[in-house]
Amino acid sequence: MICDNISVNEKGHLTFNGYDTVELAEKYGTPLYLMDEDKILQHVREYAAAMKKHMPEGSKPEFAGKAFCCRQIYRLLKDEGIDIDVVSSGEIYTASSAGFPMERAYFHGNNKTDRDIEFAMESKVGCFVVDGLDELEAVNRIAGEKGVTQNIILRVTPGIDPHTHKKISTGSVDSKFGTAIETGQAMEITKKALACENIKLLGFHCHVGSQIFESDPFVTAGEIMIKFIFDVKTETGFEAGLLNLGGGLGVRYTENDPEICYEEKIAEVASSVKSLCKDFGIKEPKIMMEPGRSIVADAGMTLYSVGTVKEITGYKNYVSIDGGMTDNPRYALYESPYTVILASRANDNKDFTASVVGRCCESGDIIQENVALAKPKRGEILAVLTTGAYNYSMASNYNRVNRPPVVMLNSEKDYLAVKRESLEDLCSLDI
Numbered sequence: 001m002i003c004d005n006i007s008v009n010e011k012g013h014l015t016f017n018g019y020d021t022v023e024l025a026e027k028y029g030t031p032l033y034l035m036d037e038d039k040i041l042q043h044v045r046e047y048a049a050a051m052k053k054h055m056p057e058g059s060k061p062e063f064a065g066k067a068f069c070c071r072q073i074y075r076l077l078k079d080e081g082i083d084i085d086v087v088s089s090g091e092i093y094t095a096s097s098a099g100f101p102m103e104r105a106y107f108h109g110n111n112k113t114d115r116d117i118e119f120a121m122e123s124k125v126g127c128f129v130v131d132g133l134d135e136l137e138a139v140n141r142i143a144g145e146k147g148v149t150q151n152i153i154l155r156v157t158p159g160i161d162p163h164t165h166k167k168i169s170t171g172s173v174d175s176k177f178g179t180a181i182e183t184g185q186a187m188e189i190t191k192k193a194l195a196c197e198n199i200k201l202l203g204f205h206c207h208v209g210s211q212i213f214e215s216d217p218f219v220t221a222g223e224i225m226i227k228f229i230f231d232v233k234t235e236t237g238f239e240a241g242l243l244n245l246g247g248g249l250g251v252r253y254t255e256n257d258p259e260i261c262y263e264e265k266i267a268e269v270a271s272s273v274k275s276l277c278k279d280f281g282i283k284e285p286k287i288m289m290e291p292g293r294s295i296v297a298d299a300g301m302t303l304y305s306v307g308t309v310k311e312i313t314g315y316k317n318y319v320s321i322d323g324g325m326t327d328n329p330r331y332a333l334y335e336s337p338y339t340v341i342l343a344s345r346a347n348d349n350k351d352f353t354a355s356v357v358g359r360c361c362e363s364g365d366i367i368q369e370n371v372a373l374a375k376p377k378r379g380e381i382l383a384v385l386t387t388g389a390y391n392y393s394m395a396s397n398y399n400r401v402n403r404p405p406v407v408m409l410n411s412e413k414d415y416l417a418v419k420r421e422s423l424e425d426l427c428s429l430d431i
């Protein structure tokens with residue numbers, strides 16, 4: 001199996017973190033998001049320990065909540081001592097109402113409204129990741145109105161192509177995110193930030209993209225960033241104490257994706273940053289990384305019930321499930337590969353090939369094409385693996401489909417973290 005938390009039991013049922021998925025589907029209904037709490041904590045601890053071991057003192061990961069955001073994840077992370085990346089008033093509210101200490105939050109986003117900025121300051125968010133000039137001025141003005149000094153880092157674009165899907169590549173000069181180093185605008189905004197009365201500049205941030213398996217893009221980003229930190233020191237005397245290299249390490253969606261050792265990648269990036277600091281004669285900044293996908297993706301699995309099985313003679317076969325692009329839009333958006341398994345008969349011969357499709361009125365409502373599995377019967381349980389990142393957080397109510405619940409699994413118990421949306425919930429804001 002692609003991850004060690006997945007197996008098959010004596011009944012031939014797929015198991016997840018030791019739980020029989022067919023029994024979980026009976027208990028909670030389908031569609032159903034499962035999250036393996038133990039796996040989430042394993043990844044968090046692996047990142048935190050590796051960064052502590054290989055990087056300068058104070059270096060640590062931030063969990064990027066956009067990958068999976070609900071109150072329970074922040075409760076789990078609170079005691080782990082890691083920081084979080086938040087991108088909206090909604091994420092800030094979710095984390096702070098779960099009791100997460102907001103001084104450990106970094107506020108991202110390329111277009112924070114004045115209201116977002118005010119709300120973040122009222123929620124005592126520790127650090128803003130300022131994306132551009134307009135925002136710098138707004139943060140300075142609002143901090144002044146509130147009588148606070150706001151810690152910030154500046155998001156800059158190092159001008160790198162990380163060789164990933166273009167919709168999840170973000171570090172190029174023409175990106176909508178950040179301020180480009182190449183054009184001189186990053187230096188300009190740095191000088192402006194240093195001159196702002198109500199702002200304390202701590203350092204710099206970059207994020208090159210997502211689902212990246214090699215360390216090269218991070219090493220290259222590190223090189224450009226350290227050189228930039230040196231140039232800033234030379235021109236202004238300001239020496240950055242913090243360098244955030246963003247998120248983006250990849251995960252295995254299928255057997256075709258390589259296995260990845262996060263500690264190894266972290267060590268490679270760390271050793272490059274360290275030797276560059278030495279070469280440039282600057283002090284080693286504290287390093288932050290912002291993993292989202294690699295913390296939660298393989299901690300997730302989605303269970304569906306099979307509905308219509310359609311064989312179009314001479315053409316193709318369809319297996320329709322009781323969810324689809326509303327709970328997992330990633331094939332529709334990126335043609336993302338997934339491993340699909342008939343959980344009810346996981347050991348049976350995979351002699352039927354079909355497109356697994358959702359129930360929306362939309363031909364693009366596809367979970368995966370060309371899936372080989374035992375021919376499923378109506379009512380059997382189908383599992384899609386590695387759905388812990390960017391599934392629940394990107395779910396929608398298109399076709400007025402209610403969103404599935406999230407059930408957490410740990411070594412002691414299974415429990416609801418998010419309830420199933422009811423039909424009433426769907427109309428709760430309608431006048």
Ligand code: LLP
Nearest residue numbers: 064207210211247248249290291292293390
């Ligand atoms: N930091 C920043 C500033 C980001 O923009 C992102 C992701 C992350 C960290 C976390 O990246 P990760 O470790 O999860 O790769 N919806 C897409 C992914 C978009 C990622 C957006 N930013 C997907 O489903 O693949």
